[in-house]
Amino acid sequence: SQTIHQWPATLVQPVGSPLSLECTVEGTSNPNLYWYRQAAGRGLQLLFYSVGIGQISSEVPQNLSASRPQDRQFILSSKKLLLSDSGFYLCAWRTGVNEKLFFGSGTQLSVL
Amino acid sequence: DAKTTQPPSMDCAEGRAANLPCNHSTISGNEYVYWYRQIHSQGPQYIIHGLKNNETNEMASLIITEDRKSSTLILPHATLRDTAVYYCIVRVAGAGNMLTFGGGTRLMVKP
Numbered sequence: 001s002q003t004i005h006q007w008p009a010t011l012v013q014p015v016g017s018p019l020s021l022e023c024t025v026e027g028t029s030n031p032n033l034y035w036y037r038q039a040a041g042r043g044l045q046l047l048f049y050s051v052g053i054g055q056i057s058s059e060v061p062q063n064l065s066a067s068r069p070q071d072r073q074f075i076l077s078s079k080k081l082l083l084s085d086s087g088f089y090l091c092a093w094r095t096g097v098n099e100k101l102f103f104g105s106g107t108q109l110s111v112l
Numbered sequence: 113d114a115k116t117t118q119p120p121s122m123d124c125a126e127g128r129a130a131n132l133p134c135n136h137s138t139i140s141g142n143e144y145v146y147w148y149r150q151i152h153s154q155g156p157q158y159i160i161h162g163l164k165n166n167e168t169n170e171m172a173s174l175i176i177t178e179d180r181k182s183s184t185l186i187l188p189h190a191t192l193r194d195t196a197v198y199y200c201i202v203r204v205a206g207a208g209n210m211l212t213f214g215g216g217t218r219l220m221v222k223p
Binding site for chain 2: 034106108
């Protein structure tokens with residue numbers, strides 16, 4: 001069966017520090033991968049999606065970047081975090097034409 | 113993608129049916145209706161989807177009006193664990209690679 005792993009669960013970082021969040025998927029191949037962010041009490045905002053290795057599309061201009069070095073690995077990064085980068089970050093995947101998205105457990109990032 | 117409109121919040125008594133409405137008056141013929149829910153501090157969870165026929169699974173039922181301009185998600189016997197934000201999404205299956213979540217409906221199941 002397919003599983004998605006996302007870590008860490010919580011993270012507290014100072015302003016200006018770097019960030020690296022990792023997401024891996026098991027049990028499937030060539031998935032579409034997504035990074036979403038959810039600010040406190042708000043809806044989900046799509047940040048990046050990827051249809052294959054090295055292929056990244058960005059939805060909004062921001063302080064973050066994403067990379068997909070392997071088929072089932074998706075990484076969210078920042079060189080210098082801002083206070084506004086705080087939020088709940090979710091990784092998700094899907095395959096084929098089915099729009100059923102499977103989400104990871106999320107990372108709660110607090111930038112202080 | 114067609115825009116959806118949902119009430120921001122609803123209450124339901126435990127054990128009763130929860131009926132969550134969604135308006136999608138600009139839906140096109142090849143767009144599906146999807147429902148997800150998000151329990152606090154967790155990732156969203158897929159519930160059900162449909163095109164024009166009513167659908168039922170182990171979690172819920174989806175009723176789509178004949179003109180497809182609105183739908184209702186029904187949780188037949190709501191429990192406290194069904195307290196969550198419920199998202200209605202309309203999308204052409206396989207079109208593009210993005211799934212956008214709006215504000216959703218915050219369902220509070222009360223004892």
